[in-house]
Amino acid sequence: MPKGWTSLPRALLSILAVTSVLSMGVFAEPAVPEHVRIGYDGEGTIDASPSSCETFVREMVVWDEAEIQRAIKEVCDARRRHIEAYEALQENYRALAAMIAEDKRLDVAAAAQHLETMMKACINHKLNLTTGGHNIRIDIIPNDIATKCLNLGAKLLQDEADALAIP
Numbered sequence: 796m797p798k799g800w801t802s803l804p805r806a807l808l809s810i811l812a813v814t815s816v817l818s819m820g821v822f823a824e825p826a827v828p829e830h831v832r833i834g835y836d837g838e839g840t841i842d843a844s845p846s847s848c849e850t851f852v853r854e855m856v857v858w859d860e861a862e863i864q865r866a867i868k869e870v871c872d873a874r875r876r877h878i879e880a881y882e883a884l885q886e887n888y889r890a891l892a893a894m895i896a897e898d899k900r901l902d903v904a905a906a907a908q909h910l911e912t913m914m915k916a917c918i919n920h921k922l923n924l925t926t927g928g929h930n931i932r933i934d935i936i937p938n939d940i941a942t943k944c945l946n947l948g949a950k951l952l953q954d955e956a957d958a959l960a961i962p
Contacts, residue, residue: 827903828904828907830888830889831885831888831910831948832911833911833915834915835915836937838881841874843875843877843878845867847874848870848871848874849867851870851934852867855931855934856930856931869931870931870934873934874938876938877939877941880941880942880945880946881941883945883946884914884945884948886949887949887952887953887956888907888952891956892907894956894959894960910948913948914945917943917944918941918944921940921943921944922940
């Protein structure tokens with residue numbers, strides 16, 4: 796055998812193995828995400844702790860103490876609503892995904908991707924229709940916007956689950 800040919804079978808086997816693995820990936824079903832990732836600023840990291848809200852308010856305004864306390868409550872309330880809406884969306888997504896995961900006729904991964912796109916578009920749409928406010932509203936407005944869109948998504952998912960659950 797000519798020099799170097801002894802490694803040819805090993806190289807050929809390696810190429811076949813890589814090709815086989817890659818081709819299996821082409822035919823593999825897309826993974827269904829465990830949760831919806833929308834990709835907006837602050838997603839999943841909203842801090843509604845009193846200390847975080849207070850820090851934000853005191854950095855933004857110089858008001859009397861009664862107004863400061865009212866503002867802290869308003870900021871924390873907006874943040875909590877945002878967190879609750881995000882959790883409801885995720886919970887409804889998981890419930891629907893579990894209901895339809897075994898049905899091979901459905902493209903759950905694509906549906907999840909479209910839901911993410913729709914949620915992001917809703918948030919961007921509403922953000923583009925606001926000046927963003929001033930003072931504490933700089934924090935409240937984006938939280939309220941996210942809450943509204945996330946609630947729409949959670950309702951959509953709940954409606955779909957309800958429709959599928961009908962015997």
